[in-house]
Amino acid sequence: MLPPGMGYDRAVTVFSPDGRLYQVDYALVLVNNSPTAFGVSSDKGVALAGIEKKSDALQDRRFSHKIFQIDEHVAATVAGFSSDARILVDQARKLAQANRYFYDEPIDIDYLAKNLGDLVQSYTQTTAVRPFGVSLILGGIDLIGPAVYQLDPAGVYNKYFITAAGINRTEAIEAAKKFYNKGIDLDRLKEIAIISMIASNKTEASPETIRLAYGGIETRKIVMADESEISEIFERVKGKI
Secondary structure (H helix, E strand, O other): OOOOOOOOOOOOOOOOOOOOOHHHHHHHHHHHOOOOEEEEEOOOEEEEEEEOOOOOOOOOOOOOOOEEEEEOOEEEEEEEOHHHHHHHHHHHHHHHHHHHHHHOOOOOHHHHHHHHHHHHHHOOOOOOOOOOOEEEEEEEEOOOOEEEEEEOOOOOEEEEOEEEEOOOHHHHHHHHHOOOOOOOOHHHHHHHHHHHHHHHOOOOOOOOOEEEEEEEOOOOOEEEOOHHHHHHHHHHHHHHO
């Protein structure tokens, strides 16, 4: 007797009898076992956060493979293979710069998410490749307003007010929901992002492991928070968990 699904995971282009692409399912397992990534938006701005584990004690903390700047108005946080994320981030940066070159305006985040989704989806129907092992959370402020999108290894993307990917994503979302409403200001968004990291990573969350990026509608620019700012927010909110 062969195990269920035997043979249907040999190629990404083969559907199983129950209508699944096992290679995409395996990519989702990788994402769900990766350090948490989180995004939240309100009428006032957006905040992205993630847990980044150091692989070595001598690793320069200023280098990050958890949060990436795409353009001055949009950034991304990732869960999964950081090497796969880098390919998508490079493509996102090219799209953003091309949009500024041709139209002289920042790229719409929905358009950016759709184009990245099309690229990711193409890797689920092409032989001799594997799906991207990463979930990408895009956050920023375009001409329409603040927005957060999440893209998964199947190429599906959706817009959210609160979303998370990786280990304990449910805990991160539930913790954020307790403090969220659509009218909260940027300071509260930053606090919610840190709260979600603490709630979902109780033993590993610290100012040294948390990454944070945020932006408000006044400037329409994404700022990467430094460790001192993260530490200040961390100390302010850790008693609220």
